Amino acid sequence: MLDLDYSWLADPAYQSWLVVGVINTLKLAAISSIAATLIGMLGALALTLRIAWLDALIELFVEVFRNTPPLLQMLFAYFTLSTLGLQVTDPDTGLSMPLLSAFACAAISLSLFGGALAIEAFRSGIETMPRAIIEAGQALGYSRWARFWRIEAPIATRISLPALTNILSNLFKTTSQASVITVPELMYYAGQIYNDNFRTMEVMILVLVIYVTLVSILTYLMARLERWMAFPGYGKAAS
Amino acid sequence: MFKSIGFALLASTGLLTASAVCADTLDTIKERDKLVVGVKTDYAPYGYLNDDGEIVGFEIELAKYVAKELLGSEEKIELVPVVASNRIDFLASGRLDVIFATLGISAARDEVIDFTTQYVSAAGPSILAPEASKLTEWEQYEGRPVCGIQGSYFNKKMTEEFGMNLIAFKSQTEAYRALKDNRCVGMVFDDMTLRLKTLEPEWTDYKIAAQPYEFAPMGGGVREGDTVLKEAIDKAIHKAEGEGKLIEWEAEFNMPASEYIAERAKTAGAE
Incomplete structure (x- = not known):
């Protein structure tokens, strides 16, 4: 028998911790999702230019950020990078402190991690373009740029959307790892609360419900976007 | 035999909880x-x-x-x-x-x-801070970033009563590192541990800035x-x-x- 006790939710301190936690989780997820999508688009776009050194550079970026755990990236940014230079002086204490806050470190590493995955998603969208469509564009006399913007990009975006949804919902959940470098997001405050009231089970269940709700909203919106953008043959058509 | 009767009695009165087991x-x-x-x-x-x-x-x-x-x-x-x-x-x-x-x-x-x-x-918690720190009263830490450890019993008091911006780490090693990086103006933790820390060679330019306000039984x-x-x-x-x-x-x-x-x-x- 689960003997759940949620009376601690009445404590104003816990309430404000939860609210601040959810807000910070949303902020972190929003910033890193937007940045990751932009990085993904720009990266995939750059890959279409077929410039050898640029391709190698993007390849290196993708390999480094896709193949390392985001937790490691955050710890690295927080404890290592920010101490190599990048210092500001705190006017109150006169001490020099690292320029990048925990939040900034988490946002940057999540953006780069998500961005690396998004480049691959958009690239696969461009590469799986049916050859026949490109040839049809050429036959109709489209220039290379016009063909890309008017034919390839719109189709590639639609092919990539489901993969992007996966990446963004994963990225949303990965924000919880920022608690390790003390970003006061939902998981961080969950830890603060159950370490204070020892209602581990209750806090975990609540946090689980909050994450399920938030990520469900995100995937719902992405599905709506997919449907709205759909055109015959590409994307989930409205039924 | 007697044990099982005892269990049956406890169970029948609804007292057979985890603690009885x-x-x-x-x-x-x-x-x-x-x-x-x-x-x-x-x-x-x-x-x-x-x-x-x-x-x-x-x-x-x-x-x-x-x-x-x-x-x-x-x-x-x-x-x-x-x-x-x-x-x-x-x-x-x-x-x-x-x-x-x-x-x-x-x-x-x-x-x-x-x-x-x-x-x-x-002794309860005290605050470890750089030798030069002028923050010697707990109240002076209001709104300032202070390093701590997740799970310390006094964490809630620090944020709710003293209004600190508590930055709580999973382990001490990380908190000490963040203090050295000046990510916080001090570190709030168990007084004895912090006192022993100030005896270590790399921590000689740190001091106990705010004294413990309570003594807690362990x-x-x-x-x-x-x-x-x-x-x-x-x-x-x-x-x-x-x-x-x-x-x-x-x-x-x-x-x-x-x-x-x-x-x-x-x-x-x-x-």
Whole structure:
């Protein structure tokens, strides 16, 4: 028998911790999702230019950020990078402190991690373009740029959307790892609360419900976007 | 036979809860012939790793003494490293028999576990800050970033009462590092640990900036309702106090001699 006790939710301190936690989780997820999508688009776009050194550079970026755990990236940014230079002086204490806050470190590493995955998603969208469509564009006399913007990009975006949804919902959940470098997001405050009231089970269940709700909203919106953008043959058509 | 009747009675009155089931932990320990103890490994002088990588400390000696009293040999012990944020769960889930892990007595904890006798009266938290820091009163830390550890019992007081911007890390190592990086203006933690830290060569330009505001009793923890085990452990601790063992361990691990321990040794010895 689960003997759940949620009376601690009445404590104003816990309430404000939860609210601040959810807000910070949303902020972190929003910033890193937007940045990751932009990085993904720009990266995939750059890959279409077929410039050898640029391709190698993007390849290196993708390999480094896709193949390392985001937790490691955050710890690295927080404890290592920010101490190599990048210092500001705190006017109150006169001490020099690292320029990048925990939040900034988490946002940057999540953006780069998500961005690396998004480049691959958009690239696969461009590469799986049916050859026949490109040839049809050429036959109709489209220039290379016009063909890309008017034919390839719109189709590639639609092919990539489901993969992007996966990446963004994963990225949303990965924000919880920022608690390790003390970003006061939902998981961080969950830890603060159950370490204070020892209602581990209750806090975990609540946090689980909050994450399920938030990520469900995100995937719902992405599905709506997919449907709205759909055109015959590409994307989930409205039924 | 009698046991099963007892169980049936308890069950019928609706009293057969988790605490009743684990009432015979002491029997389990004796059957297994080993005491499983949750201890700290990063918390000098109570429980830490020496240069050979062995777990040593004041509470380790105490745990070994209890094992000797219960099972006849201080070798019949398994030391399980725990941290503040998991020790209660480990105990409650049955992975440990008892914890001797710098456990402060508090009403909230008393609701989920039972405490043994209080063998130490430790100073509560203080703040470690750079030598130059002018923040010597707790109130001065309002709105400022202060490093801490997740799971410390005073964390809520720090944010709600003193209004600190508490930056709580998973472990001490990370918090010390962040303090050195000036990510916080000070670090709030158990006073004795911080005092020992200032004796280390790399920490000489740091000081205890804000003094402890309270002294808190510390005890071992057993599962809620584990009364038989609690009494056996209390007896063992009492015996150790009477023999002056706790004073010996204080000296062995460079702890300042505390009045509390001396007083208890005297009372226990007189009996």
